[in-house]
Amino acid sequence: MSIDDEILEKFFEQIINKSESPKAGDPGLTLSQLLNSFLEIRPDPIAEIFYNFRTPIGIFRAITTQGMVHSVELIDLDTKGFRSSKPKMPIQAELEAQYKAYFAKKLQRFDLPLAIESLSPFTQKVLNLLRDLPFGETCSYKELAIQAGKPDAARVVGGIMARNSWLIAIPCHRVLTVSGKIGNYSALGGVDTKVWLLRHEGHRIKNDEIVKRK
Template structure:
């Protein structure tokens, strides 16, 4: 009986009308707008294509809270945001239009810095201090881990600076790719060596 029902449903499915993807997007946008209007949307996210792969952008009402590379696993990042911030998380691209536009301008070499409100709640203590100093490294320039440790008030904390950069929740926007080893070699990067090389080359070419 069950097998016959499954076969009947299987035969029926191809005859059902396809759902218009534009309609689905419109319904999703309306859901996102309604959730935000009713105060039910704590974290909005979207993805953008870039020369370093697909980036996940996430924002709270306070500002941009996360930029994640595909290598970090976007689903894992969203799950962590749901745990660390709120489970009320939804793909709502409109909240991130400005952030997406500024990132596009950066990769087009039309922007050398970001003018976005940031939510730094995912970093605390010394890591937050390191992040605050990353924006001081000018476009097209680099600083060593040791220099950043000194700027953050703890010259001996070179390794801790490396850890802070490796856990930077807002790469590209807070430019940890500009932090290199004292000998000038690139060092590690959350997005991988190729992404770091791409970003440094892009800025050097301006």
């Protein structure tokens, strides 16, 4: 049984015990007090797991636990009136610092502890290869499949890109079709967001294609 399972079990035991008739003169704990007690002893309270921060393209939400990043997604394109959350864990401060550096064109590669261990070995291989694709460079789904050892798995690679949970940190926006077309993008804003990121990295785009550098 994990630590969280043990804590949950104790929490619900307290609820069950509370439902029994209290002793005379003993008001017991309210449900709200029990819940607050549970959140205080839980290793990663809900308030610390979700972390929102502002970027030039919108509001991002990261899901973190101590020392690990489970996802980073774009949740809103409108930043008007939004204030970033205050980091509650070192990993959140580091995450936001790296994203700020990326948008300032001062970061070539993200160095964050991403929780990819639960994914299939092939998916992990594809994502790790993509993490090493430098700022300003691109590749095709086909090329990524070949590098991962499965030349015929371009469609599978496309599916992995569509399910990428770490926007920009794993730069699926740098992956194009074999013909050089921009292709699809599953993040909020779709292709417009992908085009913005590619232009941010120095690419010229015309007719949904990257203009080759001379």
